[in-house]
Amino acid sequence: MRVHNLRQLGRLYSTKTSADSLREPIAGTVLEHHLYLVLRIQNPIRALESRRVLPLRIDIQRALLPHNGLVNLGYVTEDRLWARSEKLCSSQLASHGSPQEDEFDDEFEEDRHEEHYDAVAFAPERPPLHVKGITRNNFEERVDTVRLVQRDLPPLRRFEPGEYDGPVHIYVCTHGQRDCRCGEHGGGLADALMEEVKRRRTKQKGKGWDRVVIGEVAHVGGHKYAANALIFPHGEWLGELRAEDAPALLDALAVQPFSNGEGVTRPPLMPKHWRGRMGMSMDEQRRFIEDYLEIP
Known part of the structure; x- marks a missing residue:
């Protein structure tokens, strides 16, 4: 070793x-956790109430808790960097024979008043996975997608020091x-x-x-x-x-x-x-x- x-x-x-x-x-x-999911929000965390109750976030956390998953709200100022991260992750999936991110993400009609998220999932020794458009109507399906990064994303690409070119x-x-x-x-x-x-x-x-x-x-x-x-x-x-x-x-x-x-x-x-x-x-x-x- x-x-x-x-x-x-x-x-x-x-x-x-x-x-x-x-x-x-x-x-x-x-x-201890074996999965971390960041739900991107549009308002700065610094202005977030102490204990904001968000039903969809709670449902996602409940669904991932049995799999040792943690869920949090995240704020990224620059849309360009988030989009670049999505592109890099998608390219990595395609480069080693895994299903591309776009195959997981159906289009959805955005309701400004409905709680919904774009997200990025992380698991030990795995590259990240972006998931788009999580809503009340599809969160169970999206949770299954999130778990791909944890258990089913084939094959696991090995990165020696200096080889990783993802976000x-x-x-x-x-x-x-x-x-x-x-x-x-x-x-x-x-x-x-x-x-x-x-x-x-x-x-x-x-x-x-x-x-x-x-x-x-x-x-x-x-x-x-x-x-x-x-x-x-x-x-x-x-x-x-x-x-x-x-x-x-x-x-x-x-x-x-x-x-x-x-x-x-x-x-x-x-x-x-x-x-x-x-x-x-x-x-x-x-x-x-x-x-x-x-x-x-």
Whole structure:
């Protein structure tokens, strides 16, 4: 098994200051899940009520809960980037013999007053899958489509480090109406990430920054770890981030691109801020840090 110098990372990470030694561990604080579905909304998360009741979202969550799926609301400012992500995902499906996204998405007549969503689904070690037009009338069918990314998307393409050419989504919790820390720290981080990605797209053309989607999500759990960021398809959850961490987060992604090659164990992204990973139980997250990073 290739471990990508995890032991060396562990030695670096285990060198703590006295203040760090008193800090509550954040690894192992992510609820176990094997699917994450982001329902795109048109209004900013920062303005979202504390506990917005959305019947369709609740129905989708109930349908996916038996399959260890989590559902959240997401906001992506730039339509162009969302559309590019859809196109990249569709191209990837076609390139390795899987049914294309368009085959899943029948046209529907939009009712401005009806709750409906376009969405993107993520599962461990899988590329993303976009799903369009989820409504009250078709959500059961769309849930079956969502589960394709989790269980039935054949064949599973293997990406060695550096081979993945699909979209990367970074979602920051900015739900300030739920907790002011998410609004303050999350909002600052989201703004800093958007600015830094724009800068890199201009100065580092051809380096893949045009495939990075920065979005905002509602409550993810763990207000005290704000700012929280979720990175897909890696499935990483990071916490205790600040706006000044934006360049380091993007640098870490550049050094550790998504891979799911046979026998490859991906190290945690930004170990100091690592809360957990999709596909792992909370105990497995803690053991992962202890075993591979040698934290006493």
